[in-house]
Each structure stands twice: as C-alpha cells, then as structure tokens.
Amino acid sequence: MSGRRIVVTSGKGGVGKTTTTANLGAALAKRGRKVALVDADIGLRNLDLVLGVEKRIVFDLIEVVEGRCQLRQALIRDKRIENLWILPAAQTRDKDSITEAQFLRLTTDLAEFHDFVIIDCPAGIEHGFRNAVAGSQEAIVVTTPEVSAIRDADRVIGKIHERKLPMRLVINRIRPDMVKSGEMMSVEDVCEILSAELLGIVPDDEEVIDTTNRGEPIVLDSTKRLAAIYDKMARRLEGEIVEFTRLDEPSLLNRLLAGWRG
Amino acid sequence: MFDLFSRLFKRDGSSATAKERLRLVLLSDHLSLSPDTVEALKRDLIAVISRYVKVDVGLCDVSFEQQAATVAMHANIPILGMQNERPAVAPPTYAKGEPRRNQASIHSSTGERPYLDDLKVTTPAATMTEADVAHVDAATNEALNSSEHSAPITKPNAPSSAN
Ligand SMILES: Nc1ncnc2c1ncn2[C@@H]1O[C@H](COP(=O)(O)OP(=O)(O)OP(=O)(O)O)[C@@H](O)[C@H]1O
Ligand SMILES: [Mg+2]
Numbered sequence: 189m190s191g192r193r194i195v196v197t198s199g200k201g202g203v204g205k206t207t208t209t210a211n212l213g214a215a216l217a218k219r220g221r222k223v224a225l226v227d228a229d230i231g232l233r234n235l236d237l238v239l240g241v242e243k244r245i246v247f248d249l250i251e252v253v254e255g256r257c258q259l260r261q262a263l264i265r266d267k268r269i270e271n272l273w274i275l276p277a278a279q280t281r282d283k284d285s286i287t288e289a290q291f292l293r294l295t296t297d298l299a300e301f302h303d304f305v306i307i308d309c310p311a312g313i314e315h316g317f318r319n320a321v322a323g324s325q326e327a328i329v330v331t332t333p334e335v336s337a338i339r340d341a342d343r344v345i346g347k348i349h350e351r352k353l354p355m356r357l358v359i360n361r362i363r364p365d366m367v368k369s370g371e372m373m374s375v376e377d378v379c380e381i382l383s384a385e386l387l388g389i390v391p392d393d394e395e396v397i398d399t400t401n402r403g404e405p406i407v408l409d410s411t412k413r414l415a416a417i418y419d420k421m422a423r424r425l426e427g428e429i430v431e432f433t434r435l436d437e438p439s440l441l442n443r444l445l446a447g448w449r450g
Numbered sequence: 451m452f453d454l455f456s457r458l459f460k461r462d463g464s465s466a467t468a469k470e471r472l473r474l475v476l477l478s479d480h481l482s483l484s485p486d487t488v489e490a491l492k493r494d495l496i497a498v499i500s501r502y503v504k505v506d507v508g509l510c511d512v513s514f515e516q517q518a519a520t521v522a523m524h525a526n527i528p529i530l531g532m533q534n535e536r537p538a539v540a541p542p543t544y545a546k547g548e549p550r551r552n553q554a555s556i557h558s559s560t561g562e563r564p565y566l567d568d569l570k571v572t573t574p575a576a577t578m579t580e581a582d583v584a585h586v587d588a589a590t591n592e593a594l595n596s597s598e599h600s601a602p603i604t605k606p607n608a609p610s611s612a613n
Contacts, residue, residue, distance in 0.1 A: 335468050335475075342476050370463030377469050381476065 191222070191299040194306050194425075195324035197348075199340030201311030203332045204360035207396055209308040210238045211414070212328075212388075214405030215422035217272035221303040224263065224273045226295065228320040229310040230285060233277035239266065240403020241274055250278035253290045259297055268408055273302070283315045288322035295323035313347060321348065327355040328387055333362060333373040342382055356387035358421070363392050364435040375432075388421035390414065391435050477521050481514045488512065495525060504530040 196209045209225055217223045227235035230250065236242040247262035252275075259275075266272035275298070278285065298305045307324055310316035321327070327348045331341035341357075348355045359378050366372035373381075375389050395414050399406050406414045420430045481488065492512040499505055506528040513524050 335472055338472055339475060339479070342479065346480075366463075367465070370465050372463075373465045373468055377465065381469065381472050 189300060189303075190296075191224075191302045191304050192326060193295045193299050193324045194304065194326045194328060195228075195309050195320045195353075196306060196328045196330060197309035197317060197320065197344055198311065198330045198337070199313060199344040200331075200337045203337050204330050204358075204390070205311075206234050206238050206308050207400070208328065208330050208358055208360065208388075208390075209306050210235060211406050211418040212421055212425070213304070213306050214239075214266075214269055214272055215407045215418040216304050216306075216425070217266070217269045218407050219419070219422055219426075220271065221426075222271045222273075222301070223304045223306065224275060224298045224302040226275045226298065226305060226307045226323075227277035228291070228307050228316060228323075230277045230281055230283045230316060231279065232310065233279050235308050236264070236274060236276045237403065238400050239274055239405060241266065241276075242403070245276045248276045248278040249294065250281050250285050253286050253294060259294070266405075269405065272405075283310065283319070286319060288319055291319040291323040313344060317344075317347075321351060321353070324353060327353050328358055329355055329382075329384065330358045330360055331378065331382070332360050333367075333375075333378055338373075338378060338381060345382060345384060355384065356424075357382060357384040358388040358390065359386070360390045361392040362389055362435060367435075386432070387424055388417065389432055389435065390417055390421075474521065478514070481521065488514070492525075496527065499527055500533065502533055504533055506530055 196205050196212075198205050206229075213223045213225045225235060225239075226249065227233050228249075229235075233248075236245060241264045244264050247257040249262065251257050252259050252262045263273045263275055266274065295305050295307065305323075307320045309320035329341050329344055329348070331337045345355060357379065359375055362375065363372055367374045375386070379386055391414075393414055395406060395412050399408075399412070406412050407418050409415060417433055420433065423430045492510065495512065496505060496507055496510055509526075509528045511524075511526040515522050515524060
C-alpha cells in the first residue's frame with residue numbers, strides 16, 4: 189500500500205494550517221481511512237495540543253530519524269477516532285535537525301501503512317517548508333481572505349508549482365457578513381487572484397477555539413456547524429464532487445432573529 | 451435598522467481596494483520573481499520587432515516598473531534600420547567593419563525615410579489583414595520617431611478605473 193502524502197502549508201503564520209490538518213485528518217479517519225498526521229513544525233509543535241494528545245508523547249519525529257526509536261513507537265493513536273495517528277514534532281530541536289531526504293524517507297515509510305499522510309507545515313518558506321514539501325506529492329494551501337495572507341499564499345503556490353505538485357486551496361476564516369457588506373474579499377475573489385482550485389471554505393467560527401481548547405477534533409461531534417464542512421473537504425480530497433456549503437444563506441434561527449430585530 | 455443602514459452605505463467596502471492592490475502587488479512580485487519569464491518576453495518582443503526593423507539585439511533592454519495604477523514595461527530597443535529594405539529607398543552603403551548601428555543615423559542625418567507603403571510590401575502578404583497594416587504603420591512610425599518605447603501593461607481583466 190502506498191498512501192497519499194499531502195502537505196498543508198500557507199506561507200503566512202497563524203492562518204489555520206494546524207486546524208486544517210487536525211480536522212481534515214480526523215474527518216478522513218472518521219470516513220474509515222487510515223491517516224497519519226505529521227507535525228513538521230519542529231521547535232513549535234502544536235498539532236498534539238490541538239488534538240489533545242500532548243500528554244501521551246514518548247518519542248518524536250527527530251528521534252525516529254536519528255534511529256533512537258521505531259517509527260511505530262513514536263506514533264500516537266487517537267483514542268476517540270479509529271485509524272487516526274499523530275507523529276509529533278520535536279519541541280527542543282532546530283528545524284535543521286532533519287534533512288529533506290530524511291523527511292521524504294519518513295513520509296514514504298508512513299505512506300506504506302496509511303492511506304493518507306498529512307503534513308502540518310511550519311510557516312515561512314525556509315528549511316522547515318522545504319522539508320515538508322520534499323516529503324509530499326500534493327499540497328493544500330491555506331489562506332484567509334486578507335491581503336498579506338493571500339500574497340504569501342501566492343508565493344508558496346509559486347514554490348509548489350516549481351516542484352510540479354498538484355495543489356488545492358482552503359480559504360479559512362471567511363465571514364459571510366463582511367463579504368456581503370463588501371468589507372472582506374469573497375471566495376471568488378481569492379480564487380481568481382490565486383487562480384487556484386478550491387478544496388474547502390471554512391467560516392470564522394468560535395467552534396474552532398472551543399474545540400481547540402478541549403483538544404477535540406470538530407468532526408467528533410456531528411452536530412457542530414463545522415463538522416459537515418470538514419467532512420465535505422475530506423470527500424473532495426478523495427475525488428468526490430461535493431457542492432460547497434453556502435455560507436451566505438441565513439439559517440432558520442438567524443432569519444427568525446432578523447425578523448424579531450425588525 | 452442599523453443593519454440596513456450599514457449595508458446601504460458599505461456596498462463599496464474595502465474588499466474591492468484589497469483585490470485591486472493585491473492584483474498589482476502580485477503582478478510585480480511575479481515579474482521580479484521570475485527572470486526567466488522576463489528573458490522569454492524580451493526574446494519574443496525582439497523577435498516580433500525584428501520582423502519589421504533591424505534591431506541591435508545586444509543592446510536591447512527590457513525592464514518593469516510599478517506606477518500608480520499599473521506596472522509599466524520599458525523596452526529600450528536600438529533600431530539599426532529597416533528590414534528587407536528596397537534598395538531604391540535606402541541602399542546600405544556603410545563600409546565593411548563599420549558598425550551597422552550607424553544605419554539609424556544615416557536616415558536621420560539625410561532626412562531619408564522609407565515610405566510606409568514600402569513596408570507593407572515587405573510584410574508577408576498572404577497573412578496581412580487591414581488591421582495588420584494599420585498595426586505595422588503605427589509600429590513603424592513609433593520606431594522611426596524614437597527607439598525607446600514605454601508601453602503600460604494592463605492585465606486583461608483589470609478594471610480600467612476604480613469602482
Ligand atoms: N475557522 C476558524 N475560525 C476561528 N478561529 C480559527 C479558525 N481557524 C483557525 N482559527 C484560530 O486561529 C489560530 C491559528 O490557527 P492555527 O494554529 O491552525 O494556524 P497555523 O497556520 O497552524 O499557525 P502557525 O503558523 O503558527 O503554525 C488559532 O487560535 C485557531 O484557533
Ligand atoms: Mg501550526
């Protein structure tokens with residue numbers, strides 16, 4: 189078996205790479221795929237925290253590469269979602285503790301017994317980025333609808349094109365109310381500027397902060413607003429053609445509230 | 451009520467500004483990022499111009515500069531003379547070894563200019579349309595008046611003005 193190796197990257201920091209990796213990975217696992225999530229942000233590890241497995245780390249990715257433990261020993265199994273595994277980054281090491289060749293080896297090893305290997309890339313376009321990309325065959329670029337995030341995404345897309353990797357876009361933290369009033373660029377605007385194919389649109393939602401606080405993937409609770417969004421993203425990644433959730437459609441509750449407000 | 455007001459007054463919000471600014475900055479990012487592309491453009495540009503006039507390839511220079519509403523391309527293309535000139539119009543009479551570049555000054559010093567009709571004749575007739583002829587004329591006029599061109603590049607889908 190040889191699974192797909194996909195990097196989640198953005199250029200700019202803090203736009204939602206880790207959130208996307210965790211929730212997309214969890215959504216794929218919930219659909220029955222075997223998924224390994226790799227935290228490539230050496231020195232600034234976060235994926236473990238977002239997924240609530242921080243207390244269970246014994247070995248990290250660098251220790252695997254240095255041969256101090258087996259790959260399977262370093263993988264942490266998610267106890268809530270079957271088939272979801274996390275390979276944590278080293279917290280007290282530098283980004284250059286691992287080479288591109290070692291990273292490629294690590295991810296191809298993982299792909300031998302996982303359907304998906306999803307790599308949470310560090311911000312920037314330096315060593316850490318090059319490592320993560322070297323280990324991937326496909327890329328997901330995350331951006332928010334802001335000028336600096338989009339400019340950086342454009343830069344990263346250029347680098348990904350140079351390596352001839354197929355790429356799709358996730359637009360995170362969209363605020364439909366602001367798009368409607370013309371204060372935020374729309375999904376169409378962003379796609380046009382970046383001339384990229386869309387994989388997902390995620391609204392700005394406090395559910396993200398709430399679930400991150402608890403260390404729980406959003407898809408764990410199917411009543412969450414964003415659960416369906418990440419599930420659709422997972423299905424698109426698997427090649428299904430899935431309509432995008434319309435964010436500007438007011439929910440029944442909102443319509444009632446609007447009526448009540450007059 | 452407040453909602454309605456804010457919607458009425460904010461229809462032309464900052465998103466249009468953001469989009470336009472991004473379009474420009476990305477264009478200039480791309481141009482400065484890819485010397486290969488600039489080199490290819492320069493090559494193609496010289497090839498096209500060379501169909502009409504002889505140019506000094508070694509001295510051609512193409513550069514980009516961000517201006518108020520566009521990124522401008524500056525092309526400095528020294529013209530040596532006309533392509534496929536009819537001997538009757540401007541016989542090349544420079545001596546062996548003399549740089550061909552001087553030919554341009556022969557024209558200007560004698561005030562001798564090839565007729566535009568002559569140029570039409572020398573362009574491949576089979577593929578000429580009326581639009582082509584007009585295009586050649588304009589290009590030639592400009593080439594003869596000055597060897598320096600400055601043409602603004604506008605992205606095909608860029609709005610021509612704000613709003
Ligand atoms: N759709 C969203 N709605 C609300 N908050 C969000 C959303 N996506 C991300 N956030 C918040 O934004 C912050 C940054 O997210 P995240 O850590 O996923 O970004 P990152 O790109 O991985 O950052 P870094 O570059 O530091 O690794 C977090 O606090 C997260 O909770
Ligand atoms: Mg992160």
